[in-house]
Structure formats: C-alpha cells, structure tokens
Amino acid sequence: MGLSYRVIAFRPEQCDGCLECETACSRSKNGTADPAHSRIRITGEPADKRWGLALCRQCGQPSCLMHCPGGALTKNEQTGVVEWDESRCIGCRMCTQACIFAGVTYNPASGRVMKCDLCQGDPECVKACSRGALEYLTAAGLYNQWGDLEDLFVPGISACLGCNSELLMRHTLRRMGPNTVVATPPGCTAGIGTVGYNGLTGTKTPVFHPLLTNTAAMLAGAKRYYNRIGRDVTMLAFAGDGGAADVGFQSLSGAAERGEQMVFICIDNEGYMNTGVQRSGTTPFGAWTSTTPVGSVLKGKTRDAKPMPVIMMMHNCEYVATASTAFMDDYYRKLDKAIAASKKGMAYIHVFSPCPTGWRFSPSRLIEVGRKAVLTNLVPLWEYEYAQGKLGFTHSVDNPLPVQEYLGLIGKYRHLSEEQIEHIQQTAIRRVKMLKNFT
Amino acid sequence: MPETKYLIVGCSHAGLAALDAIRLIDADSPVIVVSKEAGLPYSPTSLPYVLSGKADPERIFLRPADYFERSRVQLMTGSAVTALNSKAKSVDLDDGRQIFYDKILLATGARPAVPEIVGLSRAPYLVLRALNDAVTLRDRIKQAGSAIILGAGLIGMHTAENLALAGMEVTVVEARQQVLPDYFDSNAAEIISQVFQNQGIKILLGNAVTHVKSTNNGCAVSLNDGLDLSANILLAATGVQPCWEYINDPTMERDRGILVDDHMRTSLDSVWAAGDLVQARDFFGNGSSYLATLPSAVNQGRVAGEDMAHDPEATAYIGNIPANTYSFFGQWAYSLGHAMIDESGAGYEVNYTYSPTCRRYQKLIFEGDHLIGAMGVNSDLDPGVIFELIQRKVDLANLKEELTVAPQKVPRYLMTKLWR
Numbered sequence: 001m002g003l004s005y006r007v008i009a010f011r012p013e014q015c016d017g018c019l020e021c022e023t024a025c026s027r028s029k030n031g032t033a034d035p036a037h038s039r040i041r042i043t044g045e046p047a048d049k050r051w052g053l054a055l056c057r058q059c060g061q062p063s064c065l066m067h068c069p070g071g072a073l074t075k076n077e078q079t080g081v082v083e084w085d086e087s088r089c090i091g092c093r094m095c096t097q098a099c100i101f102a103g104v105t106y107n108p109a110s111g112r113v114m115k116c117d118l119c120q121g122d123p124e125c126v127k128a129c130s131r132g133a134l135e136y137l138t139a140a141g142l143y144n145q146w147g148d149l150e151d152l153f154v155p156g157i158s159a160c161l162g163c164n165s166e167l168l169m170r171h172t173l174r175r176m177g178p179n180t181v182v183a184t185p186p187g188c189t190a191g192i193g194t195v196g197y198n199g200l201t202g203t204k205t206p207v208f209h210p211l212l213t214n215t216a217a218m219l220a221g222a223k224r225y226y227n228r229i230g231r232d233v234t235m236l237a238f239a240g241d242g243g244a245a246d247v248g249f250q251s252l253s254g255a256a257e258r259g260e261q262m263v264f265i266c267i268d269n270e271g272y273m274n275t276g277v278q279r280s281g282t283t284p285f286g287a288w289t290s291t292t293p294v295g296s297v298l299k300g301k302t303r304d305a306k307p308m309p310v311i312m313m314m315h316n317c318e319y320v321a322t323a324s325t326a327f328m329d330d331y332y333r334k335l336d337k338a339i340a341a342s343k344k345g346m347a348y349i350h351v352f353s354p355c356p357t358g359w360r361f362s363p364s365r366l367i368e369v370g371r372k373a374v375l376t377n378l379v380p381l382w383e384y385e386y387a388q389g390k391l392g393f394t395h396s397v398d399n400p401l402p403v404q405e406y407l408g409l410i411g412k413y414r415h416l417s418e419e420q421i422e423h424i425q426q427t428a429i430r431r432v433k434m435l436k437n438f439t
Numbered sequence: 440m441p442e443t444k445y446l447i448v449g450c451s452h453a454g455l456a457a458l459d460a461i462r463l464i465d466a467d468s469p470v471i472v473v474s475k476e477a478g479l480p481y482s483p484t485s486l487p488y489v490l491s492g493k494a495d496p497e498r499i500f501l502r503p504a505d506y507f508e509r510s511r512v513q514l515m516t517g518s519a520v521t522a523l524n525s526k527a528k529s530v531d532l533d534d535g536r537q538i539f540y541d542k543i544l545l546a547t548g549a550r551p552a553v554p555e556i557v558g559l560s561r562a563p564y565l566v567l568r569a570l571n572d573a574v575t576l577r578d579r580i581k582q583a584g585s586a587i588i589l590g591a592g593l594i595g596m597h598t599a600e601n602l603a604l605a606g607m608e609v610t611v612v613e614a615r616q617q618v619l620p621d622y623f624d625s626n627a628a629e630i631i632s633q634v635f636q637n638q639g640i641k642i643l644l645g646n647a648v649t650h651v652k653s654t655n656n657g658c659a660v661s662l663n664d665g666l667d668l669s670a671n672i673l674l675a676a677t678g679v680q681p682c683w684e685y686i687n688d689p690t691m692e693r694d695r696g697i698l699v700d701d702h703m704r705t706s707l708d709s710v711w712a713a714g715d716l717v718q719a720r721d722f723f724g725n726g727s728s729y730l731a732t733l734p735s736a737v738n739q740g741r742v743a744g745e746d747m748a749h750d751p752e753a754t755a756y757i758g759n760i761p762a763n764t765y766s767f768f769g770q771w772a773y774s775l776g777h778a779m780i781d782e783s784g785a786g787y788e789v790n791y792t793y794s795p796t797c798r799r800y801q802k803l804i805f806e807g808d809h810l811i812g813a814m815g816v817n818s819d820l821d822p823g824v825i826f827e828l829i830q831r832k833v834d835l836a837n838l839k840e841e842l843t844v845a846p847q848k849v850p851r852y853l854m855t856k857l858w859r
Contacts, residue, residue: 043851052855066737070483071501090488093764097822
C-alpha cells in the first residue's frame with residue numbers, strides 16, 4: 001500500500017499575516033527577502049483578518065504532473081514531494097494552469113516556475129512561523145513505521161461495526177511485540193476475540209483471561225516470576241472501564257501503589273457495553289444508559305464520572321496519560337513512554353473510546369466523535385511523568401470548542417436540557433482548571 | 440493471441456491519464472497499452488523545444504522506464520492498430536497480431552492536417568507531431584539556414600521561436616489576419632507578433648499560399664499577393680485532424696472528432712475515446728466541440744479510465760473548456776474559457792486592461808455574475824485558479840472590479856475560502 005507522507009498544516013485562525021514564512025522561504029531559496037521568490041504565499045486582506053495559503057499540496061495524484069509535457073514533475077514516492085526538475089522543464093507553464101491551488105507559480109524574477117519542495121524535510125517557513133499557524137506534521141513517518149511492524153492480532157474479529165478497540169489493539173500489539181504477556185479481563189476487548197476461540201488464542205502473544213477483579217494482581221505475579229527467572233517480558237493489560245475503574249479497581253490500585261511493572265491500558269467506553277450498556281463509574285453526567293434511563297423523571301446519569309486518570313496519577317505511577325484514537329500520533333508517543341516506564345513501575349494509559357453501539361452514533365463518525373471530545377476539552381490529552389513530577393498537556397486546552405459540538409454528535413446525549421449542557425460545560429472547565437494545578 | 444481486460448491504444452496524455460485512473464481502482468486486471476511509437480511515451484507539446492535544444496529528446500518521457508512494469512501493464516511499443524473490430528472486441532496490429540479486449544480506450548490523438556496547396560505533396564515539406572519529426576527537423580537545422588512555416592497556430596509559433604533560437608531565418612505565413620487566430624484576439628496577437636518581429640522572425644498575415652515547388656536546396660513558395668519566398672525548410676503547421684484510419688465501422692458516430700458522451704463512451708459497445716481524437720460536449724452549452732488541447736486530453740482520459748474501471752467516485756466530464764497557456768521568448772499569454780467572443784462583446788461584460796507599450800494585456804469576460812473567460816499577455820495571475828473560478832461558476836457579483844485590478848490576489852483569496 002501507499003506510504004503516508006509528512007505535510008505542512010496551516011491553521012488560519014493562528015495566522016496574523018506577518019509574512020515571516022514568505023521571507024524565510026525567499027531567503028532559503030534565493031538568498032533575498034523579496035517575497036517574489038517565496039514558494040509559500042499568504043493570501044487575504046488585513047482588514048478582515050482571514051488568512052489563506054497558496055502553497056503546493058504535494059497532491060497524491062498531482063494534476064500538474066499529469067499536465068507536464070516535459071516529464072519535469074514527478075512524485076517522489078519516498079518523501080511524497082512533487083519534485084520539479086529544472087533541467088527537464090521547457091517553460092510552457094502548463095503546470096500553473098493545471099494547479100487550482102496556486103501551488104506551482106511563475107516567478108518573473110527568475111523566468112521559471114517554482115514550487116515548494118518541503119526543504120528536504122525541514123521546511124524553513126514552519127521554523128519561521130512564531131504564531132503557530134504553520135506546523136510540519138511528521139506523524140506520517142510513525143504510521144509507516146508502525147505499519148511495517150508485525151500484526152500480532154487475529155485477522156477476523158467480532159467487534160461491532162466502527163469499534164475503535166481493534167485499531168487500538170492491533171497497533172498496541174505491533175509496538176509491544178511478541179515478548180509480551182497480555183491480560184484481558186471480561187469486557188468488550190476479551191469478547192471481540194483477544195482471548196480466542198476453540199482453544200486457540202486471538203493473539204500471537206501469550207494471553208490470558210483473568211477475572212474482572214484481579215487483572216493487575218495476576219499480571220504483577222506473572223511479572224515477578226519472569227523477573228525471578230531473569231527474563232525481560234512486558235506485561236500488558238487491556239481492560240475496560242469496568243475492569244479498571246470499578247470492579248477491577250482494588251487490584252489495580254494495589255498494584256499501582258506497590259509499583260508493579262506493567263502497562264495497564266484502560267479502554268474507557270464509559271459503561272458496561274458488552275453486557276447491555278449499563279452505567280459505570282466513568283459514565284459522564286447526563287448520559288443515557290440502560291440503568292440511567294431517560295423518561296419523564298430521570299434524564300440520564302445524575303452523577304459525574306470519576307476522574308480515573310487523575311486518581312491513577314495520585315497513586316504515584318511512573319507514567320500516566322490520557323489518549324484518544326483520534327490522535328494516534330499522540331498515542332504512539334505515549335505508548336513508547338509507557339513501555340519504557342513499565343520497566344520501573346506502573347504505566348497507566350486511559351484511552352477515551354467512543355462506542356457507536358452503546359452511545360448511539362454512526363460508526364462512520366467514530367474518529368470525529370473522538371476528535372471533538374478532545375477539542376471541547378471533555379477529554380483533555382495529557383501525560384504525567386513521575387520523574388518530572390508534573391503534568392503536561394499534549395494537545396492545547398486553550399480555545400476549546402463549546403461542548404455542544406461534541407454532545408450533538410451522540411445519541412446518548414440527545415435528551416439533554418440546557419441546564420445539563422451547562423453542567424457538562426462547567427465540568428469541562430473545572431477539570432482543565434484542576435489539571436492545570438499539576439502542570 | 441493476447442487477451443486483456445483493458446486495452447489502451449495510444450500513450451500520451453489521454454492514454455496515461457486513463458491508465459492511472461484504472462490502476463487506482465483496479466490494481467490487478469490485465470492492461471495492455473499499444474503505442475505506435477518506438478520508445479517511451481512523450482507529449483507532442485514538448486517537440487518544438489527539441490529543435491532549439493531546450494528539451495533533450497532522451498529526457499522528454501512522461502513516465503520513467505520502469506513505470507509500466509511497476510504498474511503491471513504490458514506496453515507494446517512500435518505497434519500501430521490497423522483495424523478496430525468492435526463486434527469481435529479485437530484490434531488488428533500492423534505486425535499481423537490481434538488483441539482481444541473487454542474494454543478499449545482509443546487515444547490515438549491527432550496528426551497534422553496538411554493543406555491542399557498545389558505542389559505541396561511533391562515538395563519536401565516537414566511536419567512536427569511525432570518525436571522522429573522533431574529529431575529529423577533538428578538534424579536538418581544543422582545544414583539549413585532558413586525556414587518557412589505555414590500556419591501561425593500554436594505549433595507553428597512554437598516551432599518558429601525554437602528555429603529562430605537555433606539560429607535560423609524564419610518566416611511564418613498565416614492565411615488569416617493575425618497570429619494564433621484560434622486562441623487570441625487581435626490585441627493579444629499584436630503584442631505577440633511584435634515580440635516575434637523584434638526577434639527577427641518575419642510574419643506574413645492574410646496571405647494564402649498558392650503554390651509550392653521544390654528547389655535544389657529546399658522549397659519555393661508563392662503567395663496570393665504575388666510574393667515569392669524560398670527557404671531550406673518548409674514546415675506545414677496548419678492544424679490537426681484525428682488519427683482514426685483504423686476505424687471502419689460505419690456505426691461509429693463522428694463529426695470533426697469521434698462523438699463521445701460525458702463518460703467518453705463512443706457509439707460502439709465497450710469502446711471509449713479521449714484526447715485529440717474526440718469531439719465532446721462544450722462546457723458553455725454550445726453543443727460539442729473538437730478541442731485538441733493538452734488539459735482536455737488529461738481530463739477526458741481520467742474520466743474514461745474512471746468509467747472503464749467502474750470507479751465508485753467516477754465523475755462525468757465537465758465539458759470542453761478551452762485552456763491555453765502560451766509562453767514565447769520569456770513572455771507569456773493565456774486564453775482560458777470562453778475568451779474568443781466577437782469584437783463587439785455583445786451579451787457579455789468585458790473588462791479590458793491594455794498597454795501595448797508595456798506588452799501587457801488583460802481581458803476578463805463575465806456573463807452575469809460569473810467569469811466565463813480570461814485572456815491576456817504578461818499579466819500576473821494564476822491561470823489554474825482563474826480556470827477553477829470559471830469551472831465552478833463562482834458568483835463574483837461584487838468582485839468584478841476588484842478582480843480586474845488584482846487578478847492574482849482576489850482569486851487566491853476566493854480559493855482559500857472556497858476550495859482550500
């Protein structure tokens with residue numbers, strides 16, 4: 001399959017039209033500050049402060065390339081850059097007619113066309129942007145790297161349509177590798193095929209199915225045994241919110257307090273989804289579940305979710321983080337840190353996991369729901385490293401979207417009154433305020 | 440006997456665009472591409488530049504050498520199709536072989552339409568359409584000192600420029616009253632002519648050739664105003680016509696080109712056609728047109744490939760929109776959309792900016808609140824962005840004046856709002 005590539009992202013809301021990117025580009029490509037040589041051009045009117053960008057998109061199927069009669073434009077399959085070979089360019093300017101983004105333009109000063117080449121993977125414009133409007137997205141390399149790792153999970157699974165557990169499971173196991181013991185207590189994760197069928201396991205690693213109550217305790221015992229015989233094996237738990245925050249909590253809390261060495265991943269879908277959508281300790285305020293129904297009196301859950309990742313942070317774990325499958329690059333980085341931390345003690349990752357079946361939204365909106373949860377600050381992304389002694393946000397919590405943008409996507413919140421929405425908004429604000437105290 | 444799911448005849452812009460579109464959807468089915476050229480695919484547009492040495496004939500290929508193998512496509516070069524048997528779903532090749540297909544795309548392009556002039560067929564005239572034409576002409580330049588070019592169309596003008604750059608004495612003879620009469624109005628043509636004349640190229644307008652004869656060291660040409668010219672090289676560049684001699688089926692509907700629907704299907708079953716061979720619907724609602732431009736070949740090829748491969752995202756052809764960018768002696772002109780309106784401009788709102796001394800010209804043509812055409816010389820704008828404004832029929836009700844004053848800035852601003 002095709003590779004993912006690094007790209008320059010533009011956030012118009014951060015741009016103030018300072019044009020430092022143009023100057024940096026001209027300097028880099030021509031040695032002058034004259035913006036006529038810049039491959040990146042900011043467009044728009046200072047008056048209405050709405051900025052745009054004329055820059056090569058490094059298209060997957062470049063129109064300029066298809067229109068070039070000289071074969072001077074090619075797509076570099078390794079870097080994704082649409083490259084211009086000056087020695088083959090006949091100067092016909094057909095490319096400038098083919099591109100609808102003004103990504104390849106004519107430079108009257110040089111008499112040649114010009115286009116962005118991403119500066120051999122280190123774009124000068126991005127470095128010059130002090131406003132945060134330009135960002136060089138490098139996550140593509142991670143996807144390629146992870147895509148090359150061996151998939152250690154069964155090819156067919158029985159998850160509901162749109163479930164993000166499969167994404168999480170496959171990618172986590174790819175990274176952890178076969179030298180891992182996996183524990184999946186009762187819950188969706190075990191049910192979709194991790195523990196296997198007909199006496200066969202669902203993973204290419206050792207996997208076991210503890211009770212809902214004792215996952216962390218069993219992994220702690222297994223790890224201590226391997227340590228004793230001198231084998232470095234990583235312990236990995238995939239537990240739901242029931243197996244981590246509710247029924248499984250006492251063994252997890254004990255293991256965290258003792259500093260047992262493991263990576264414990266909580267896949268938080270905010271309820272007991274595989275048994276019929278009952279409430280759990282992490283079900284948010286206002287949410288419909290089968291045990292917090294919506295009727296003439298009751299309007300969903302009346303209590304707030306307990307802040308499980310914060311509770312784990314207070315256990316002095318080596319590493320605690322929140323994550324979302326809508327931000328996989330963020331998750332990849334956190335998983336690497338968690339694996340390293342698990343050599344010393346407990347690493348806990350709390351993954352926000354929207355559930356199309358139990359929450360009532362279309363499977364096609366899964367990533368959108370995950371993204372909006374983060375952008376509204378309902379699921380702030382952060383990490384806590386014990387060695388650093390403080391918490392750091394890994395996605396900006398400034399300028400969040402209103403919570404309605406998230407709630408409106410999901411059926412379990414359809415009944416909410418304005419008061420309930422306001423309560424949820426205040427909860428989000430209060431939680432971020434609380435987290436900031438730890439930064 | 441070779442059999443294939445997809446057979447593409449012709450391998451320039453249209454054929455390659457179709458091939459890419461097919462492989463995007465159908466990575467594995469057999470594809471055969473037949474090309475009458477001996478080597479890798481190239482574009483006729485690059486050929487004039489071979490004459491001046493600006494383009495290296497070894498390096499003008501549109502795809503790298505391993506492209507076809509990597510795409511699992513069988514490329515049969517040096518094979519011309521001599522007959523299309525649409526009922527048997529096969530083609531005959533000039534070496535006697537037959538290929539059976541499920542679906543076929545005809546993308547055989549065009550060849551020079553040689554005018555009927557007394558004596559021309561017996562004279563050693565040249566044309567410029569294939570790579571070997573360009574190499575022959577380039578090699579002849581070494582001994583030749585002068586050239587006459589019949590026709591001031593894009594091929595004729597490109598060739599005139601490149602022959603002049605190669606050091607030749609060049610005369611262009613055009614029957615109509617201006618250069619590039621199919622693409623530019625008289626204002627633009629005047630600026631372009633001036634530049635050519637300043638470079639020492641003679642341009643004779645409104646002059647039909649009545650007679651051609653060969654001489655010891657070239658050709659002699661008589662014009663209808665009585666002038667006689669002679670030169671070492673005579674090049675005929677008076678337009679193109681489809682290459683379709685291999686189509687004998689009387690049920691194939693054709694006019695100036697093969698008639699196609701909006702998915703590039705012809706009147707024959709399982710036969711598609713694209714590029715300089717076809718006559719397709721006109722974007723501006725004037726029936727169908729024979730356009731024979733590079734951008735239309737790319738777009739038609741893509742549309743055909745998507746339809747042939749049952750691409751679920753397949754798009755219908757938007758229609759023929761003239762799009763020409765023309766660069767000459769370091770300057771450039773463009774003619775986009777419905778830019779060739781008659782001089783009166785009746786029925787349209789036309790904004791002109793014309794300064795012949797600065798060799799700058801710009802003409803924007805609006806119909807109601809939409810831009811429908813743009814033409815100019817040496818004005819700074821992004822032709823691709825302007826083309827998209829035309830194609831999208833973007834409402835420019837309050838922006839016509841601003842657009843005229845800032846034809847680069849305003850479209851870029853609209854772009855970031857509408858299709859960023």
